[in-house]
Amino acid sequence: MQNLFITFLIIFFFTKPSFALGEGTPTGGWKPIPNVTDPTVVDIGKFAIDEHNKEAHKSLKFVKVVKGESQVVAGMNYNLTITAADGPEKNYVALVWDKPWEKFRQLVSFKGPV
Ligand SMILES: *[C@@H]1O[C@H](CO)[C@@H](O)[C@H](O)[C@H]1NC(C)=O
Ligand SMILES: *[C@@H]1O[C@H](CO)[C@@H](O)[C@H](O)[C@H]1NC(C)=O
Numbered sequence: 878m879q880n881l882f883i884t885f886l887i888i889f890f891f892t893k894p895s896f897a898l899g900e901g902t903p904t905g906g907w908k909p910i911p912n913v914t915d916p917t918v919v920d921i922g923k924f925a926i927d928e929h930n931k932e933a934h935k936s937l938k939f940v941k942v943v944k945g946e947s948q949v950v951a952g953m954n955y956n957l958t959i960t961a962a963d964g965p966e967k968n969y970v971a972l973v974w975d976k977p978w979e980k981f982r983q984l985v986s987f988k989g990p991v
Contacts, residue, residue, distance in 0.1 A: 907947070922942040924982055925957065925959060925973050925987060926938070926971075929971070929987045939959065940961055943958040951976065953974075956970070969990060970986075970987075970991055972986045
């Protein structure tokens with residue numbers, strides 16, 4: 878009985894902050910990235926191309942990030958339109974999830990050429 882009560886307390890305290898966070902931070906809102914030559918943005922773009930090359934056994938070469946938007950989540954989501962060359966240059970749209978403090982970065986989706 879005592880243990881059950883403590884379990885509830887623990888669940889309460891661990892779920893509460895995420896509710897507070899959900900209300901306080903505007904998740905779901907995409908904001909345009911003002912400067913696509915920002916080193917972090919370029920890095921994310923290169924990462925997306927590298928990962929796609931590994932997953933799809935391609936050899937695309939990163940050219941530049943054309944445009945992008947970011948979204949605050951647990952970390953940051955980046956939705957980037959990237960120019961890459963596979964012979965001719967084409968545009969691709971990549972979604973990358975980045976949690977810098979955990980050194981975690983994941984290619985969520987990759988589409989293209991668009
Ligand atoms: C964009 O970022 C790059 C690299 O940090 C910097 O050299 C450039 O001046 C910035 N451009 C603008 C318009 O802020
Ligand atoms: C990402 O950007 C592309 C191009 O602007 C857009 O078509 C697509 O809907 C965006 N994806 C998300 C998840 O917002």
